[in-house]
Amino acid sequence: MIRFDQVSKRYEGGHEALSQLSFEVADGEMAFVTGHSGAGKSTLLKLIALIERPSHGQIVLDGQSLSKVRRGGIPRLRRGIGMVFQDHRLLMDRTVFANVELPLVIGAVAPAERARRVRAALEKVGLLDYERQLPASLSAGEQQRVGIARAIVARPKLLIADEPTGNLDPQLAVEIMGLFAEFQQLGTTVLVASHDLPLIKRMKKRVVVLDHGRLVADVAASEVQ
Numbered sequence: 001m002i003r004f005d006q007v008s009k010r011y012e013g014g015h016e017a018l019s020q021l022s023f024e025v026a027d028g029e030m031a032f033v034t035g036h037s038g039a040g041k042s043t044l045l046k047l048i049a050l051i052e053r054p055s056h057g058q059i060v061l062d063g064q065s066l067s068k069v070r071r072g073g074i075p076r077l078r079r080g081i082g083m084v085f086q087d088h089r090l091l092m093d094r095t096v097f098a099n100v101e102l103p104l105v106i107g108a109v110a111p112a113e114r115a116r117r118v119r120a121a122l123e124k125v126g127l128l129d130y131e132r133q134l135p136a137s138l139s140a141g142e143q144q145r146v147g148i149a150r151a152i153v154a155r156p157k158l159l160i161a162d163e164p165t166g167n168l169d170p171q172l173a174v175e176i177m178g179l180f181a182e183f184q185q186l187g188t189t190v191l192v193a194s195h196d197l198p199l200i201k202r203m204k205k206r207v208v209v210l211d212h213g214r215l216v217a218d219v220a221a222s223e224v225q
């Protein structure tokens with residue numbers, strides 16, 4: 001699903017955020033990317049979503065070389081990727097329903113189908129009864145779950161998450177990571193950037209470790225202890 005081939009990224013005026021990074025994530029796999037602050041985790045995810053472009057190397061996503069995707073093709077590419085952020089980025093003046101519906105509106109899905117899919121997504125994250133509420137009336141964990149429902153509502157093949165549990169207490173963090181594992185079981189490929197090592201170890205999934213932009217370890221799920 002994802003292949004990085006000797007990928008480097010140097011921000012303008014900055015040092016190298018990623019250096020000659022090569023790895024693959026298989027279809028339907030779930031993996032964590034971890035490492036110290038500034039190791040390059042967010043940069044790696046941004047390259048996948050074409051929020052940033054690599055300075056060198058190749059990224060292939062679901063058989064498509066990202067270097068061939070022009071600016072006009074980016075929205076289409078992003079529709080195939082569900083993205084979850086640390087600060088959920090919900091629209092605070094819209095209901096939970098409207099927030100989750102947004103990717104389907106952008107994707108021009110018919111209204112009746114939208115409603116069906118929004119409710120299915122809210123049900124998966126356990127928030128079916130909250131659809132008429134505004135995000136501000138929900139707890140931090142619930143808000144993050146709305147963000148996850150929004151990410152999966154268009155049934156992306158790939159789900160990427162950048163520190164999705166960064167603002168949550170440990171119990172809620174475990175629940176959120178459990179949700180990601182459930183989506184993997186439903187066939188979605190999942191890549192999560194996190195610096196929460198105890199939580200990562202608990203999940204028993206593959207772990208890719210970055211250090212100053214370099215891949216320094218790649219631990220298979222079966223080897224995580």
Ligand SMILES: Nc1ncnc2c1ncn2[C@@H]1O[C@H](COP(=O)(O)OP(=O)(O)OP(=O)(O)O)[C@@H](O)[C@H]1O
Pocket residue numbers: 011012014016017035036037038039040041042043044195
């Ligand atoms: N837009 C940018 N312009 C310049 N430098 C950047 C930019 N974004 C990130 N960097 C630098 O690239 C390096 C990698 O940053 P990145 O955000 O990918 O790391 P991270 O592992 O996600 O860190 P954190 O856990 O703190 O979010 C850092 O040195 C950072 O300062």
